[in-house]
Amino acid sequence: MTEPVIEPDIMRISWGPQHPMSGQTRIIIDVDGEKVHRIIADLGFTHRGIEKILEKRTFLQGIIPMERMVMADTPNIGLGYVMAVEEVLGIEVPERANWIRSLLCEMARINSHLYAFGLQAESTGYFPAVFLWTTIDRAVILDLFEELTGARWSLNFFMPGGVHNNLPEGFEDKVVKGAQYLRKRFEDYWEAMVENAVFEMRCNDVAVLKPEDAIRLGATGPVLRGSGVAMDVRKDEPYAAYADIDFEVVTESACDVMARTKVRYREIVQSLNMMEQIACEMPKGPIRKKVPLFARSKAGEALSRVETARGELGVHMFTDGGMNPYRVKINSPTLRNMYVFERLAELDELLVADVPVVINSIDPWYLDSDR
Amino acid sequence: MDIFVAIWRLVYTCIYLPTDQILKWVGDLFDLSMDILFNLPAYTIEFLIVNTKPLLQVLILPGLAFILVFAIIAVWFERKFLARAMLRVGPYYCGKRSGVLQVFADFLKLFMKEIIVQEDIDFLFFAAMPVLVSTLPALALILIPFDQNWVLWNVGDLSMPMFFAIAGIAPLLPIFAGWASNNKYTFIGAFRVAYMYISAEIPLVICGASVAIMAGSFDLTKIVEAQRNMWFCIPQFIGFIIFFLGVIIEAERTPFDIPVAEVELVFGWRTEYSGILFGFTMMAEYVMFQAWALLFITMYLGGFNGPNFLGNPMYSHIFWLVTKFAILVVLIVLLRCVFPRLRIDQMLRLGWRYLTPLAVLNLVLVLAMKLLGVF
Numbered sequence: 001m002t003e004p005v006i007e008p009d010i011m012r013i014s015w016g017p018q019h020p021m022s023g024q025t026r027i028i029i030d031v032d033g034e035k036v037h038r039i040i041a042d043l044g045f046t047h048r049g050i051e052k053i054l055e056k057r058t059f060l061q062g063i064i065p066m067e068r069m070v071m072a073d074t075p076n077i078g079l080g081y082v083m084a085v086e087e088v089l090g091i092e093v094p095e096r097a098n099w100i101r102s103l104l105c106e107m108a109r110i111n112s113h114l115y116a117f118g119l120q121a122e123s124t125g126y127f128p129a130v131f132l133w134t135t136i137d138r139a140v141i142l143d144l145f146e147e148l149t150g151a152r153w154s155l156n157f158f159m160p161g162g163v164h165n166n167l168p169e170g171f172e173d174k175v176v177k178g179a180q181y182l183r184k185r186f187e188d189y190w191e192a193m194v195e196n197a198v199f200e201m202r203c204n205d206v207a208v209l210k211p212e213d214a215i216r217l218g219a220t221g222p223v224l225r226g227s228g229v230a231m232d233v234r235k236d237e238p239y240a241a242y243a244d245i246d247f248e249v250v251t252e253s254a255c256d257v258m259a260r261t262k263v264r265y266r267e268i269v270q271s272l273n274m275m276e277q278i279a280c281e282m283p284k285g286p287i288r289k290k291v292p293l294f295a296r297s298k299a300g301e302a303l304s305r306v307e308t309a310r311g312e313l314g315v316h317m318f319t320d321g322g323m324n325p326y327r328v329k330i331n332s333p334t335l336r337n338m339y340v341f342e343r344l345a346e347l348d349e350l351l352v353a354d355v356p357v358v359i360n361s362i363d364p365w366y367l368d369s370d371r
Numbered sequence: 372m373d374i375f376v377a378i379w380r381l382v383y384t385c386i387y388l389p390t391d392q393i394l395k396w397v398g399d400l401f402d403l404s405m406d407i408l409f410n411l412p413a414y415t416i417e418f419l420i421v422n423t424k425p426l427l428q429v430l431i432l433p434g435l436a437f438i439l440v441f442a443i444i445a446v447w448f449e450r451k452f453l454a455r456a457m458l459r460v461g462p463y464y465c466g467k468r469s470g471v472l473q474v475f476a477d478f479l480k481l482f483m484k485e486i487i488v489q490e491d492i493d494f495l496f497f498a499a500m501p502v503l504v505s506t507l508p509a510l511a512l513i514l515i516p517f518d519q520n521w522v523l524w525n526v527g528d529l530s531m532p533m534f535f536a537i538a539g540i541a542p543l544l545p546i547f548a549g550w551a552s553n554n555k556y557t558f559i560g561a562f563r564v565a566y567m568y569i570s571a572e573i574p575l576v577i578c579g580a581s582v583a584i585m586a587g588s589f590d591l592t593k594i595v596e597a598q599r600n601m602w603f604c605i606p607q608f609i610g611f612i613i614f615f616l617g618v619i620i621e622a623e624r625t626p627f628d629i630p631v632a633e634v635e636l637v638f639g640w641r642t643e644y645s646g647i648l649f650g651f652t653m654m655a656e657y658v659m660f661q662a663w664a665l666l667f668i669t670m671y672l673g674g675f676n677g678p679n680f681l682g683n684p685m686y687s688h689i690f691w692l693v694t695k696f697a698i699l700v701v702l703i704v705l706l707r708c709v710f711p712r713l714r715i716d717q718m719l720r721l722g723w724r725y726l727t728p729l730a731v732l733n734l735v736l737v738l739a740m741k742l743l744g745v746f
Contacts, residue, residue, distance in 0.1 A: 021634040125712025132457040198710045353714040356634040
């Protein structure tokens with residue numbers, strides 16, 4: 001990429017890719033002493049050409065590379081693709097399949113938010129407890145995934161027309177039990193982290209993103225809701241079984257890093273409620289509509305919108321009547337939020353120590369933004 | 372005739388000798404022999420201690436062995452304790468499941484690793500800094516009284532100012548180290564050291580002054596003697612809190628490990644050091660911690676004095692000081708489980724806006740107490 005010229009009296013620091021906290025990306029920070037002058041997000045270190053790969057796969061094969069985008073959140077990402085395929089092929093999904101999809105999506109949201117929560121703790125230097133607590137508690141969700149799908153991370157469970165398998169016997173009870181356990185653990189998290197005096201000092205009034213700025217810059221997901229804008233695809237354009245499930249769109253009005261952390265926290269609580277509700281009210285019926293293995297589509301296009309853990313995912317699919325899509329355009333949430341992150345240095349005064357806190361408050365997944 | 376008279380006198384004395392006196396002599400003799408018999412090891416040790424005192428002091432108590440043993444135990448305890456807080460096991464394989472030997476393994480690894488040196492730097496200056504930064508604060512330990520008679524360098528009335536002078540050099544060295552590394556992370560880390568220590572040491576010196584006023588002397592031994600009836604942490608509670616924070620700041624421990632914040636500056640001013648030089652920088656943290664924590668105990672927690680049930684000999688004084696020190700170490704390690712790291716501007720605000728005025732307030736209170744004759 002072409003890097004802007006450095007002004008006099010400004011020092012340019014590379015935050016990543018070789019850095020304890022950065023992940024697979026490079027954030028270029030221009031600093032004036034301890035103050036951040038400018039942030040440049042140098043993405044593309046993990047570009048794998050998923051959009052191009054999808055053009056060479058049949059509709060069914062495409063689920064696997066698509067889910068590699070966000071490993072912590074595979075059901076949500078996979079659902080975006082599967083819904084686009086269903087629209088292209090004109091398939092209706094049975095009701096029970098929709099409910100199972102919602103169940104898995106909410107569990108994945110908890111998994112992903114727990115990871116984000118732990119990283120948020122770690123980015124403030126709170127290394128010991130919370131990150132490893134969340135890592136251990138995620139195993140509850142992953143064990144449930146394993147029992148249902150046979151995989152812990154990349155589930156490949158959704159397919160055009162429904163889901164792969166029916167729920168095993170007694171699975172609903174285990175879901176309820178897991179949700180109850182996590183709810184108990186979450187009281188600990190609230191006390192240990194969100195109400196921690198030093199954590200509050202680090203997160204309150206840092207990187208304030210006003211609602212109008214969030215809308216103007218195209219923020220999405222918990223970043224947008226942390227700025228007080230109640231926007232959630234699950235509510236606005238209900239897909240899967242979300243029209244029948246009770247939940248509220250969580251917003252916080254403080255607009256800072258703490259607000260985004262609290263939004264994630266309260267969203268996990270909402271997801272736990274939804275897990276319990278789905279497990280109790282799961283309808284009976286078929287789980288899959290028969291779809292030919294090498295289905296041919298008509299020429300046309302489809303757009304699906306899904307609320308993933310990081311925000312809204314858009315999959316825009318064009319077909320020309322073949323067995324595979326002609327072009328798939330993915331609008332990934334992390335890329336949109338990274339753009340917001342770059343502008344935050346102009347909107348609010350940041351210090352060098354704030355950079356890891358702020359970047360983890362938008363919960364980036366660089367494979368998602370690089371595609 | 373003379374012999375006769377002599378024999379008569381002997382008999383006469385034997386007859387009129389007070390028997391209880393003789394019994395007392397015999398008893399004393401018995402006591403003495405028993406005393407020698409049972410306390411021979413103690414007497415031998417005391418004899419050795421008296422005769423090889425300076426050597427023992429340099430090698431064992433405030434010196435090398437104490438520093439190393441403390442560092443080893445503290446590192447082991449911190450690893451195991453933090454592991455429990457994180458729901459982990461901690462070091463497990465070195466030393467029969469307890470992980471005690473992990474520190475030695477780490478030392479061996481660091482010792483055998485290559486020291487990577489950048490181009491275009493002054494190697495001697497670069498390599499000298501970690502060595503100095505871990506040895507200079509150790510010099511301050513020689514002023515700490517472990518007993519009235521167990522002070523390695525007894526400078527009398529100068530000992531507290533001397534401590535501040537020696538320990539005050541230490542923050543300069545990370546700044547040099549960060550500059551010598553020729554790296555942007557180390558540069559920012561070095562200046563964070565400068566900001567942080569200046570904002571912390573001024574309140575600490577004011578607190579030191581108020582303790583000296585209350586004790587009536589700058590001599591650390593006399594300060595300890597002055598706390599025989601009441602520890603200074605009670606009348607000078609504000610100063611006690613300030614100095615407690617000061618110990619954590621000086622030791623660069625959480626929540627004040629701002630100069631080495633991993634998540635933003637890779638490892639602060641230590642980033643470029645590798646191998647045994649890195650080992651020295653880690654050692655420096657513990658040496659600073661030790662020096663300031665011992666001063667803290669000497670100034671506020673009664674120093675080497677403790678409850679008197681062990682009697683009042685030297686080893687009891689040493690025992691009490693080391694026990695207090697161990698409790699303080701546990702407390703400060705516990706803080707690492709509980710708190711995230713502060714930001715540098717919050718640290719400066721804490722130092723200049725809260726700690727310094729509070730230290731002055733503490734000084735005023737002490738002066739008032741002194742003038743009113745409470746102390």
